Amino acid sequence: MVSNIILDIEGTICPISFVKDVLFPYFLRQLPALLDQYQYPLLEDSSDPIKTILLKFPQDKTATRDLLHTHIKALVDNDVKDSVLKELQGLIWAKGYHEGTIKAPLYQDAIQAMYTWSTHKDKKVYIYSSGSVQAQKLLLQYVRSINEPESAPGKDLNELVSGYFDTNNAGPKIQTSSYSKIAEKINSSPEECLFLSDNPKEVAAALEAGMQSYIVVRPGNAPVESAPAAKISTFDQLEL
Numbered sequence: 676m677v678s679n680i681i682l683d684i685e686g687t688i689c690p691i692s693f694v695k696d697v698l699f700p701y702f703l704r705q706l707p708a709l710l711d712q713y714q715y716p717l718l719e720d721s722s723d724p725i726k727t728i729l730l731k732f733p734q735d736k737t738a739t740r741d742l743l744h745t746h747i748k749a750l751v752d753n754d755v756k757d758s759v760l761k762e763l764q765g766l767i768w769a770k771g772y773h774e775g776t777i778k779a780p781l782y783q784d785a786i787q788a789m790y791t792w793s794t795h796k797d798k799k800v801y802i803y804s805s806g807s808v809q810a811q812k813l814l815l816q817y818v819r820s821i822n823e824p825e826s827a828p829g830k831d832l833n834e835l836v837s838g839y840f841d842t843n844n845a846g847p848k849i850q851t852s853s854y855s856k857i858a859e860k861i862n863s864s865p866e867e868c869l870f871l872s873d874n875p876k877e878v879a880a881a882l883e884a885g886m887q888s889y890i891v892v893r894p895g896n897a898p899v900e901s902a903p904a905a906k907i908s909t910f911d912q913l914e915l
């Protein structure tokens with residue numbers, strides 16, 4: 676029996692294009708002005724939350740503003756799931772979400788399933804994404820259905836979510852131990868957890884930990900060559 680459903684974000688509940696064409700460009704547009712605020716080489720200053728994150732990048736990259744900019748831009752361009760980058764992105768995206776510039780388009784079947792599972796089916800819904808916990812909460816705070824126009828009023832889905840996991844509090848998403856850790860943290864056996872993701876390596880790691888899992892295929896996702904589990908293209912296909 677499935678009691679806990681753990682959802683990936685990008686490519687599973689929202690299109691990859693939202694992350695690549697909206698979130699990443701927004702971050703890169705804000706980055707130069709953000710870096711301009713500081714003197715280089717960066718020195719410790721625990722009172723400044725942004726500087727505290729920047730200081731977590733490798734020390735040789737924080738020697739000059741341009742070196743740091745080049746380093747961060749390369750991480751974004753190559754979609755590196757770097758936990759320091761993800762922390763910084765969460766902080767910068769907050770402005771865009773709160774100002775109303777950014778709203779996350781979620782697949783309608785994902786929105787509907789999150790409501791049904793948590794309010795009518797006595798299941799708990801969790802998020803596990805490479806995006807930081809702060810970025811996950813923001814994304815779910817400003818949601819529109821992908822079928823609605825961009826001007827549609829935003830919905831806050833955070834009340835449907837029982838917990839958030841990222842690479843800081845759970846570990847890398849392609850590592851089996853991360854899924855064992857999540858099961859332990861939510862006081863569940865892995866067998867009662869269902870993990871849904873577009874990434875076959877993540878699905879393989881969840882299965883290895885004893886969870887149930889499916890590969891989610893959405894428009895614009897990378898083709899899945901060798902699948903460790905069955906594929907679904909909408910959450911309506913799940914009988915829970």
Ligand SMILES: CSCCC(=O)C(=O)COP(=O)(O)O
Nearest residue numbers: 683684685804805806810811
């Ligand atoms: C939730 S933050 C925006 C997405 C992001 O930066 C990311 O890396 C998403 O990766 P996922 O693990 O959800 O595929």
Ligand SMILES: [Mg+2]
Nearest residue numbers: 683685686873
């Ligand atoms: Mg994904």
